[in-house]
Amino acid sequence: MAIFPGVSLVCGVRPRSATGGRRHEWSSAATAVAGGALGCDTALIGIGLVGFGYWGPNLARNFAAQADCALLAICEKDQRRAEVARRAFPSARVTPEFGDLLDDSAIRAILIAVPVAAHFELACRALSAGKDVLVEKPITATVAEAQELIRIAEENGRILAVDHTFLYTGAVRKIKELVDAEALGKIMYVDSVRVNLGLFQSDVNVIHDLAPHDLSIMDYLVGEVPQSVQAVGRAHSQDDHESVAYLHLQFPSGLIAHFHFNWLAPVKIRRTLIGGTRKMIVYDDMEPSEKVKVYDKGVVIKHSDIDSIYRTIVDYRTGDMVAPKLLHEEALAVEARHFLDCIDRRTKPLADAAAGLRVVRILEAAEKSLRGDGRRIMMGSHD
Numbered sequence: 565m566a567i568f569p570g571v572s573l574v575c576g577v578r579p580r581s582a583t584g585g586r587r588h589e590w591s592s593a594a595t596a597v598a599g600g601a602l603g604c605d606t607a608l609i610g611i612g613l614v615g616f617g618y619w620g621p622n623l624a625r626n627f628a629a630q631a632d633c634a635l636l637a638i639c640e641k642d643q644r645r646a647e648v649a650r651r652a653f654p655s656a657r658v659t660p661e662f663g664d665l666l667d668d669s670a671i672r673a674i675l676i677a678v679p680v681a682a683h684f685e686l687a688c689r690a691l692s693a694g695k696d697v698l699v700e701k702p703i704t705a706t707v708a709e710a711q712e713l714i715r716i717a718e719e720n721g722r723i724l725a726v727d728h729t730f731l732y733t734g735a736v737r738k739i740k741e742l743v744d745a746e747a748l749g750k751i752m753y754v755d756s757v758r759v760n761l762g763l764f765q766s767d768v769n770v771i772h773d774l775a776p777h778d779l780s781i782m783d784y785l786v787g788e789v790p791q792s793v794q795a796v797g798r799a800h801s802q803d804d805h806e807s808v809a810y811l812h813l814q815f816p817s818g819l820i821a822h823f824h825f826n827w828l829a830p831v832k833i834r835r836t837l838i839g840g841t842r843k844m845i846v847y848d849d850m851e852p853s854e855k856v857k858v859y860d861k862g863v864v865i866k867h868s869d870i871d872s873i874y875r876t877i878v879d880y881r882t883g884d885m886v887a888p889k890l891l892h893e894e895a896l897a898v899e900a901r902h903f904l905d906c907i908d909r910r911t912k913p914l915a916d917a918a919a920g921l922r923v924v925r926i927l928e929a930a931e932k933s934l935r936g937d938g939r940r941i942m943m944g945s946h947d
């Protein structure tokens with residue numbers, strides 16, 4: 565199913581390599597030489613994962629479940645987590661040494677699920693060792709790091725993807741379909757709330773933690789880069805990391821986007837309004853089934869000159885609401901299949917490193933604005 569220019573998401577069983585080429589020979593002898601832990605089918609793509617904390621197990625489970633893939637190794641430096649990994653994936657080799665994954669020629673791609681500060685170093689090493697890479701969001705801690713990763717990936721002819729998980733949800737794919745079909749008309753605003761209680765992160769503030777989700781969704785849907793970024797926030801814990809923050813973006817087309825992030829909310833809210841000139845969407849990720857509602861609502865403003873008195877007439881349009889049917893497959897399963905397909909066909913991922921960089925640019929500008937107490941940061945033009 566084509567959902568992005570030049571990119572396709574494979575929703576059924578992934579076809580074998582178009583070249584019919586054999587990717588690996590994993591006889592038991594070859595396994596021993598390669599240091600891999602599993603004898604497997606010639607067409608399997610060998611995967612290594614680094615980081616088996618909170619998110620890593622989700623990647624492991626979804627990749628291990630793919631028919632054309634073998635999770636060969638897990639690198640985890642914490643002994644307790646390594647033991648959990650060993651029990652959950654007994655056929656994978658568990659090691660504290662990242663170098664073991666790099667040295668294993670049976671491993672073609674590495675998934676990186678460690679804290680953001682370590683993304684750059686591990687991704688650099690993996691790409692330089694000739695592995696394709698899927699990095700967790702945000703792709704890196706800084707713009708300079710993301711640019712350097714893109715350079716290294718290109719130099720080595722490697723695929724570099726970022727885990728912008730929400731792009732693979734049925735809800736966001738449906739909204740994208742509606743946007744592309746121009747069902748909403750011109751998008752006037754995006755207004756989003758992502759709040760809950762707790763899950764304080766020790767290494768990043770609430771914007772770095774939560775905004776990559778909304779920014780990646782927005783980037784995907786509107787396909788436009790903001791011209792300015794403003795952010796305000798406050799820290800309420802002992803460290804200096806903001807736990808409540810508001811992010812405001814303005815775009816060349818006139819689109820404005822506003823985001824509210826909060827680790828101190830009494831309830832969990834994941835709601836986005838997308839206002840188009842024709843139709844409007846409420847995307848509520850907390851809804852069990854009808855996550856996307858499309859409203860045929862709007863206003864038509866007419867000006868009339870009666871008795872030389874300038875008057876404004878507002879017509880309200882209140883049509884139907886429809887809740888389109890969504891695909892309910894787990895986003896990470898769709899994403900895993902898509903990444904494996906990109907490896908197989910050497911094609912650009914839906915969430916490639918350039919998408920990761922665009923999100924990090926906004927995060928970096930937001931950080932600058934936060935430090936300047938909400939100063940408007942102009943984004944300039946980027947290639």
Ligand SMILES: NC(=O)c1ccc[n+]([C@@H]2O[C@H](COP(=O)([O-])OP(=O)(O)OC[C@H]3O[C@@H](n4cnc5c(N)ncnc54)[C@H](O)[C@@H]3O)[C@@H](O)[C@H]2O)c1
Nearest residue numbers: 615616617618619639640641642677678679680700701729
């Ligand atoms: N896509 C999503 O929806 C989503 C959700 C949560 C977290 N994440 C991302 O996943 C990444 C990890 O987050 P988390 O919450 O799982 O963190 P975590 O701290 O729970 O887990 C990280 C694990 O990596 C291990 N680790 C760190 N450095 C290592 C190294 N050099 N070698 C081996 N093991 C190492 C740690 O011991 C830890 O077990 C972050 O980038 C985060 O932003 C993404």
